[in-house]
Amino acid sequence: MDRHKRVELTRVTNALATPSQLQKSQTRGLTLSLVSSLHYLGGSLTQIGGAILNIPAPAIATSAIIFHRFHLLAGFLESSIRDTVAACLYIASKTCEIPLRPSAILAAVDTACEDPLAVGGKRIPKRKYSHANTETLDHWELRILTTLAFDMHVVTPYTLCFEYLVAMNVDNDRQKILAQRAWNYINDTMKTKICILHQPNVIAVTAIWLAAREADIELLDGEKWWEAFDVDTEDMGHVVLLLREGRNIAIRERDRVVSGREPTLTIEDVKERVLEEASLSSW
Structure with a gap:
């Protein structure tokens, strides 16, 4: 390849975080370290849940990118990671045209939440979900869509x-x-x-x-x-x-987790972690 010759490939881009969005995300009462941990836990849950659902990697990546975009704008004190991960997988299954039942997505995410730092090897258990459960999924799907102005364009x-x-x-x-x-x-x-x-x-x-x-x-x-x-x-x-x-x-x-503390997956967990970090910093 000629070092001065550009390869003619289709130019593909995503909407990226802006400096102002990043700055705002760091002023919601959470340390940068905690925010990074929460993004990591959500991304891990998305990958484990997607693997349990046996959907392609690009679809899993699409849900992960939507997850990170949403929480960049909305923070982590208004919704549980479990709910938003499920909703992001739900949205990605639609945008990537992969038919999945809401109950299957909820079961996969709940299974992933039992061990959010695991790596594969799990199957969807038989679990029953009520109409209220699927309504919650629909609620967070709409919340994510409106927060992101219905821009679901993702290139992996x-x-x-x-x-x-x-x-x-x-x-x-x-x-x-x-x-x-x-x-x-x-x-x-x-x-x-x-x-x-x-x-x-x-x-x-x-x-x-x-x-x-x-x-x-x-x-x-x-x-x-x-x-x-x-x-x-x-x-x-x-x-x-x-x-x-x-x-x-x-x-x-x-x-x-090894030391006996639970993963930070709910709003209550996040608040407890904030207090935990504050007490540690006071020493």
Whole structure:
């Protein structure tokens, strides 16, 4: 690939968080650390619930992006994470044209809430839900839609990742290695605010770069191949730093559960956590 030649690919973008939205989200009585943890827990629940429902990764990512967008604007003191995760999966199932029963979504999310830091291996249990339960789902679906001004346009990095590997003429064997590892990195970005801070092309390119470094595979003889996809090293570096932060959050939240404390999933849990952090800071 000519280092000066741009790859002609369809330009796809998402609505990203603005500086004013980020600043406002940090002035609702919650520490930045707690807000990051809550985004991580919601993103994890979305992935586990989606896996239980056996829906494709792009649909799970769509629900995660909607979740992060909504809570960026609405905060975490007006709704339980359980309700909004269920509603986001419900919305994503419609936008991605995947027929799912409301009761199945509720059962999957409730199962995920039993162990929100687990990784797969669960099936939807047989649970009965009343009309009131599905009305709650409908309520939060409408609340999310109106908060986001009914803008449900979402582009996920998965397809772009494969397109970029093909565009660089990566051979099949290396493509499989890179695609799988990059896929895992993309999954990690959906657990955090990364997916509403950076465009999908930046996430896809960074995931490929990390995968290539991990697998010790050099792409295009060391050329700055990422520039062909309109990505600069500053944005890539920021994504890498946020991924590291996400892993630290995962460790922190698992340590809390191991020490006997419940995950922060309800409004009451969030309020208790605020008091907990305040008492710790007073020492």
